[in-house]
Amino acid sequence: GESVGLHLPTLSVQEGDNSIINCAYSNSASDYFIWYKQESGKGPQFIIDIRSNMDKRQGQRVTVLLNKTVKHLSLQIAATQPGDSAVYFCAEKTSYDKVIFGPGTSLSVIP
Amino acid sequence: EAGVAQSPRYKIIEKRQSVAFWCNPISGHATLYWYQQILGQGPKLLIQFQNNGVVDDSQLPKDRFSAERLKGVDSTLKIQPAKLEDSAVYLCASSLGIRGARTDTQYFGPGTRLTVL
Numbered sequence: 616g617e618s619v620g621l622h623l624p625t626l627s628v629q630e631g632d633n634s635i636i637n638c639a640y641s642n643s644a645s646d647y648f649i650w651y652k653q654e655s656g657k658g659p660q661f662i663i664d665i666r667s668n669m670d671k672r673q674g675q676r677v678t679v680l681l682n683k684t685v686k687h688l689s690l691q692i693a694a695t696q697p698g699d700s701a702v703y704f705c706a707e708k709t710s711y712d713k714v715i716f717g718p719g720t721s722l723s724v725i726p
Numbered sequence: 727e728a729g730v731a732q733s734p735r736y737k738i739i740e741k742r743q744s745v746a747f748w749c750n751p752i753s754g755h756a757t758l759y760w761y762q763q764i765l766g767q768g769p770k771l772l773i774q775f776q777n778n779g780v781v782d783d784s785q786l787p788k789d790r791f792s793a794e795r796l797k798g799v800d801s802t803l804k805i806q807p808a809k810l811e812d813s814a815v816y817l818c819a820s821s822l823g824i825r826g827a828r829t830d831t832q833y834f835g836p837g838t839r840l841t842v843l
Contacts, residue, residue: 656836658730658817712830
């Protein structure tokens with residue numbers, strides 16, 4: 616079955632530095648991935664998505680990279696701010712429109 | 727635009743008791759989802775509605791969990807009887823419901839934190 620997982624459960628970065636959160640997936644047929652941000656006491660919030668026909672997509676201060684060869688994707692946050700402190704989930708959206716979440720990485724920003 | 731509303735925000739019950747959660751999706755959203763999020767894990771889909779019909783309930787423990795969306799708008803999720811392992815945050819999400827549109831974004835409510843003692 617499908618599964619997505621993250622390399623590190625926690626990550627601490629200095630304010631102003633760049634953050635990189637990694638994720639691996641198992642199904643080589645997976646073709647659509649989403650990154651979510653979940654702040655304490657709130658539901659997950661869509662950040663950015665990427666289809667398998669792309670290897671990079673950029674948003675505001677965020678970039679997602681997809682390496683289909685090794686089944687790996689990453690979320691890069693530029694100039695990390697205190698407001699970026701949250702749990703980040705990579706998720707796969709299956710061909711049946713079902714979203715499967717990974718376990719999450721907790722990002723802490725050190726002022 | 728108002729977001730997804732859920733109530734209550736917190737609930738504490740004893741095992742074997744019953745509990746119900748309510749969700750009001752974003753206006754005009756045809757698809758509604760209930761997720762269970764155990765502490766330290768990602769959300770897991772319990773049930774998905776398209777209007778008032780069930781699309782996917784394969785992960786719903788049907789011996790104790792039930793959900794309905796009678797008029798295709800609000801939804802309730804019920805647990806009867808509750809077990810200790812049901813302690814989790816129950817998240818409701820909604821989306822426009824464009825079938826086959828991979829970019830149909832899900833919007834999540836704040837969740838209900840359930841503690842079963």
